[in-house]
Amino acid sequence: MSTLLECKDLTKAYGKKPAVEHVNLCIESGHIIGLLGPNGSGKTTLIKMMNGLLMPTSGELYMREAPIGVESKKHISYLPDHTYLNMNQRVNDIIRMFADFYEDFDSLRAYDMLAKLQINPEDRLKTMSKGTKEKVQLILVMSRRADLYILDEPIAGVDPAARDYILDVILSNYDPEASILISTHLIADIENILDEVIFIQNGQIRLVSSVDEIRQKEGKSVDALFREVFKC
């Protein structure tokens, strides 16, 4: 087990309002970690900084001991919380593009998952439903053999039946040496696949713990603890 990603005193403020405040965090390899927090807690801001889409106001971020940059992007596979692809493109064109840019992209795996979900690779994204677009994005992200998968709300926009399939896709398509960071507030749906959880509130880390530890020490499920910690 080795450290994949490390945040050191990471802060992001918009004007005087901090969105993420003095976050210190280590993500080790071989784990599925839930980044859990209520709306506006700073989950997405933290994730964007990890992917180089937002510059921190202060603090440092390292992926395998190197600052976030070209090298880290080769090893992080990121799923944003919204559609980010060109809607006019066909799925097979996007697959070709991913294969061109990401050395770790496995086109066969992508086509296999598309076939299982009965998605036609010849279709353009703009002709698909919101849920299907999200599935395509997840397939693209999970078809990489990355060291770290960062998934921002991967199950928020799909129906409960599709959620099970998505979780199955996540579980069956990652290397055990890799890690997955999943941000969501649908805790009950993903609780069973998590090894660790990070609770975040008002931009600050409230808790970092393994799921087993929570169950043993607190005698509660993660969902129950979440509801208790973040009770309005």
Next chain:
Amino acid sequence: MLGKLIKYEFRNTAKVMLTLYLFTAAVTAVGSLVLSMDFVQHGTGNITDVLTIATMLVYILAVFALFVVTYIYMCIHFYKTMYSDQGYLTHTLPVKPLTTFHVKLLVSTIWILLSCLLLIASVFTLLIGISRGEILAEIDSSVFERFRTFFGLSFGQFLAYGGVSVLLSCLNYLLWVYASMSIGQLFGQHKIGASIATGAILSIISQIASTILMVITGYSTALLVEEASRYSDQTAVSIFGNFMNSSMIYNIIYILILYVICNVIVRKHINLD
């Protein structure tokens, strides 16, 4: 990676641009055909006049659209793929953000220059149509001599001078918008509004700076017109040469400033909310 980026940038913009070029080529062909017809060239009467004016009007609008659409499309494409939803993909590719920026600037510049070449070819085709090919017979060495007498430059020098001027103008207009959008995306809210406001401010600053430069160098439009009328036997270069050179130097400085703004923001201040 650079080659792949260029390939995909061309591929992503080619559909719109090639459609636009096909449209311009079609309008040019139809215009040239109509204006070369016997009854248009020698006929009199309302129908002939209306047809001639309508053809010219459609042609001018098409040429105008060629430039406006090319420029606006390049600007929108830049914003969408750098600072909007598609920016999430652009900035998570394993490529330096500055390389991505350079590729977008390069490809946009190439499309605009191609539009310029298409315009020249289109006007030439229309002239061939109007003159029924006679213009081709008139092109001999004397044309280049007349060129030298009027402009004070050889045809080759004129092309080089014109080419550099067009290239600088193209970079100037593109970087003006890119810098405005780059500054605009730094704002927490109303990013498009902030980009437009920044564009207006940059434009005003540029106008003030160029006016100051004109005062310092002693060139003004009125002075140039006066000089041109006083020395009618002189070539265009001897009258406008210094002014054109100063303007070119000013353009280069302005382009460099805009480039530095883009460079710093793209490298250090990406802010995709």
